[in-house]
C-alpha cells in the first residue's frame with residue numbers, strides 16, 4: 187500500500203480526537219467515521235457495517251468501490267486529472283454529447299460546473315441572460331437548492347419552515363429576495379383540498395404571484411420535481427403541467443432542479459418521467475459516480491453563456507469527474523440500472539405500506555424509484571410531526587446496521603435512498619431493520 191495511505195488508514199482513535207480539533211464542518215447529519223464501502227454497504231473505523239440508505243448525500247448511484255469506475259479513473263488520471271475551463275477536452279465533449287442525447291426535447295447544450303449550488307446559480311444566470319428586463323425569481327415553499335447564497339435564498343433553510351430559523355440567518359444581508367409560492371404538498375394541502383380532484387390552488391398562487399406579487403417580469407421559476415430535502419414531496423404531474431402553462435403565459439423560464447431526481451426516480455430525468463419539459467435542467471450529486479461535478483442542460487432556444495468571464499470556475503472542467511460520469515452512464519445503460527431502480531423501489535414501497543398498517547405513526551409513504559420518504563406523525567388525526575421519534579428510529583436503525591436519511595422541512599421524514607444497484611434481498615434487509623427500529627421506538 188502507498189506509504190501515505192498507510193498513514194491515513196492507520197490513524198488511531200487518539201489521532202482522530204486530535205485531528206478533529208483542526209476541522210470545521212458547516213452542516214450535515216453526523217454519522218460514523220467511514221473507512222470503506224462495497225456495493226450498498228459501508229464500514230466504519232470499528233469494523234461495523236451498514237447498508238447505506240443515504241448513498242452518502244444521495245450521490246453514490248452505483249454504490250461503493252465500483253471497480254469499473256475505479257479502473258477508468260486510474261487509467262485516465264495517469265493522463266489528465268484537471269484541465270482549465272477555457273481549453274477543450276475529449277471527456278468534456280463526450281459527456282456533453284451523451285447528456286444531450288439523453289435529455290428530452292430540445293434541451294441539448296450542457297455547461298459544466300463544480301457543484302449543485304453553483305449549477306443552480308448558473309441556471310439563474312442563464313435565466314437572467316434570456317430575460318434581460320427581469321431581476322426576480324420564484325421558488326416553492328420547502329424547496330432546497332443549496333447553501334451557496336443565491337441558492338439558499340430560494341431554499342427553506344432561509345425561512346422558518348421547520349419552526350425555527352437555521353444558521354442561514356447569519357448571512358441575511360447577502361441573501362436575495364426570492365418569492366416563494368405554495369408547494370403541492372398533498373398530504374398536508376394548505377388549501378384543505380383532496381389530491382387528484384383539487385383545483386390546483388397552489389399552481390394558481392404562482393399565477394397570482396406573477397401578476398401581483400413581483401416587481402416586473404420574473405426571470406425563472408425553480409422547481410425540484412421531487413422536493414427532496416423539504417420532505418420527499420412528489421410533485422403531481424398535473425401540477426407541473428399547469429406550472430408549465432403558467433410559465434409559458436408569463437414568459438418565465440422553468441428550471442428543474444434535477445440534482446436528486448436524475449436516475450434516482452428510475453428515469454434519466456424527471457422531465458421524461460413526467461412528460462413535462464423545463465427550459466433548463468440542473469444536475470449534480472449522483473451525476474459524477476461519486477466525483478464532484480454538476481451541470482446545467484439548456485434548451486436550444488435559449489442564449490447560453492458568452493466567453494467574457496460570465497461563468498468561470500477553476501475546476502469546472504474536471505476531467506476525472508467527467509470520465510466517471512460518462513462511465514456511470516455506460517454502466518447504467520448496460521446493466522438496466524434504471525429498471526432495477528423502478529422495480530426495487532416499488533417493492534420497498536409495497537412492503538412499507540404493510541408496515542404502515544401495523545404502525546399508524548407512519549403518516550405517509552412517498553416513493554418514486556429509489557427516492558423514498560416515510561413521514562412520521564404523532565397521530566393520524568392531527569398529523570402532528572413526530573420529530574423526536576423519527577430521529578430515534580434513525581438512531582436505532584444505525585445500531586442495527588442501516589443508515590437512514592433524516593430530513594424534511596418539518597424534520598419528520600425518514601429517507602430511504604440507497605444506491606440504485608440495491609437488490610431485492612438487500613431491500614428485505616432494510617425493511618427488516620426498519621421494522622425492528624420502529625418497534626423499539628414506538629412499541630417498547
Ligand SMILES: Cc1ncc(COP(=O)(O)O)c(C=O)c1O
Pocket residue numbers: 301302303304306330331332333334410414415443444445446470471
Ligand atoms: C435538490 C438539490 N438541489 C441543490 C443542492 C445543492 O447541491 P450541492 O450540495 O452540491 O451544492 C442539493 C443538495 O443537497 C439538492 O438536494
